[in-house]
Every structure is written in C-alpha cells, then in structure tokens.
Amino acid sequence: MRQPLVAGNWKMNGSLASVRDLLAGLKAGIGDVKVAEVAVCPPAVFIPEVQAQLDGTPIAWGGQDLSVHESGAYTGEIAGSMLTDFGCKYVIIGHSERRTYHGETDELVAEKFTAARKSGLVPLFCIGETQEERESGVTEEVVARQIDAVIKHCGVDMLGEGVIAYEPVWAIGTGLTASPEQAQDVHAFIRQRVSESSADVADKLRILYGGSMKPGNAAELLAKPDIDGGLIGGAALKAEDFLGICTAAND
Numbered sequence: 101m102r103q104p105l106v107a108g109n110w111k112m113n114g115s116l117a118s119v120r121d122l123l124a125g126l127k128a129g130i131g132d133v134k135v136a137e138v139a140v141c142p143p144a145v146f147i148p149e150v151q152a153q154l155d156g157t158p159i160a161w162g163g164q165d166l167s168v169h170e171s172g173a174y175t176g177e178i179a180g181s182m183l184t185d186f187g188c189k190y191v192i193i194g195h196s197e198r199r200t201y202h203g204e205t206d207e208l209v210a211e212k213f214t215a216a217r218k219s220g221l222v223p224l225f226c227i228g229e230t231q232e233e234r235e236s237g238v239t240e241e242v243v244a245r246q247i248d249a250v251i252k253h254c255g256v257d258m259l260g261e262g263v264i265a266y267e268p269v270w271a272i273g274t275g276l277t278a279s280p281e282q283a284q285d286v287h288a289f290i291r292q293r294v295s296e297s298s299a300d301v302a303d304k305l306r307i308l309y310g311g312s313m314k315p316g317n318a319a320e321l322l323a324k325p326d327i328d329g330g331l332i333g334g335a336a337l338k339a340e341d342f343l344g345i346c347t348a349a350n351d
C-alpha cells in the first residue's frame with residue numbers, strides 16, 4: 101500500500117510575515133490529516149523559518165531545486181547538503197518552470213536526481229507534457245523520455261527512492277485540471293513504463309498529480325488507483341485549501 105503524499109510547492113511566493121501565518125494555519129489544522137504524508141517546499145530563504153516552526157510536527161519540508169555540484173564557485177546555487185543541514189527531506193527537481201525558464205534538460209534533471217540522493221534527499225521528480233505535445237498525441241512519448249533519462253543515468257532502483265510528480269504543463273496555474281480519467285491514464289502509463297525496468301519499483305513508486313489541484317477536485321483525483329497524492333502550487337499558499345486537499349486523502 102502506497103501512503104499518499106501531498107506536497108506544497110510555494111514557488112517564488114511569500115514574505116516572512118505571510119510564511120509565518122501560513123505555517124501557523126498548517127500547524128493548527130494538521131491534526132485533521134489522518135492518511136496523507138504532508139510536506140511543503142518554500143523558497144530557500146524561508147527554509148530556516150519553516151524548520152523552526154515545523155520541527156516536531158508531522159509536516160516535512162524540502163527545497164524547490166538543488167545544484168548538481170557539491171560546493172564551490174557556483175554563484176546562486178544551493179547544494180543538497182545545505183538543504184539537509186536545514187532538515188529538508190525532499191527536493192523538487194525537473195519542474196517544468198525550471199525546464200522552461202532555466203533550460204533544464206532531461207540529462208541535467210537526471211544528474212540532479214543523483215545529487216539529491218547523494219545528499220540523502222528524496223527527489224520529487226516532475227515530468228509532463230505541454231499543451232502542444234498533448235494535442236500532437238505525444239504525451240506518452242514525452243513522459244517516457246523524461247523517465248528513461250533518469251533510469252539510464254541513475255538506475256531504476258534509485259528512481260524508486262524518489263517520487264514522481266506528473267504535471268501536465270497545460271494544467272499548471274491555469275485553472276485547467278486534467279480530468280481524473282486523463283490523469284489516471286498517464287499515471288498508469290508511467291507505472292507501466294517503470295515496470296518494464298522493475299515491477300517491484302513500479303508497484304511501490306508514489307506518483308503524484310500536479311496541475312490546478314484544489315480541495316474541490318482533489319478527492320476525485322486521489323480516488324484513482326495510480327494517483328498517490330498531489331504536488332500543489334497555488335492552493336498550497338492558503339492553509340485552508342492545502343489542508344482541504346490533504347484531508348481529501350482521508351476518504
């Protein structure tokens with residue numbers, strides 16, 4: 101049985117004051133979350149505050165990106181060991197916003213996967229097709245290519261130490277959500293693709309859905325057999341909405 105995971109990706113949002121408010125709301129309501137594992141990924145500068153507030157609670161935290169390098173002259177980069185120094189459990193890698201705005205390739209994302217594991221972090225490995233790719237009928241080809249790059253570089257056993265987040269790019273921040281059936285189809289394909297390398301890894305692997313998931317549509321999505329949680333953007337910025345998604349896994 102795979103425990104659902106609901107992770108909040110705060111992206112580049114918030115101030116120290118708003119982060120404190122959000123954390124207070126999450127701590128107040130986390131007791132109602134019975135089933136899902138919960139995590140938040142704040143902007144890096146807020147990680148010490150998140151650690152101070154969430155240490156000792158059931159909520160884990162993580163980074164939004166990491167460097168492939170361990171240390172040195174890489175201005176602006178953050179090493180995996182720096183994230184673990186501040187108690188991070190998870191790190192998002194390969195988010196479509198990093199692929200699009202920072203030119204991250206499948207190969208670089210695979211290197212980041214290894215770097216994360218070397219530091220003891222659990223990668224939240226994002227994959228997904230653009231609208232154009234979906235309309236051209238190449239969704240499966242795209243996600244297969246993204247997965248295969250990690251399997252080739254890291255091996256399937258290391259892939260199994262992470263979590264996959266399927267995020268159709270056309271559904272991110274747009275209010276357009278993949279229907280539960282559309283999402284389930286791709287999740288099943290992802291599991292099938294991984295099972296070609298290892299049925300055991302595929303069976304245990306958590307595959308999250310991301311893309312305009314909200315309290316109102318979470319239960320339907322989470323009810324699908326291959327959807328093991330969510331990677332939440334906009335709705336993770338309001339404690340009530342985020343907890344509403346986390347509790348949808350209770351049912």
Ligand SMILES: O=C[C@H](O)COP(=O)(O)O
Binds near residue numbers: 332
């Ligand atoms: O990482 C999170 C995803 O990009 C989803 O963002 P969204 O929930 O705002 O659509």
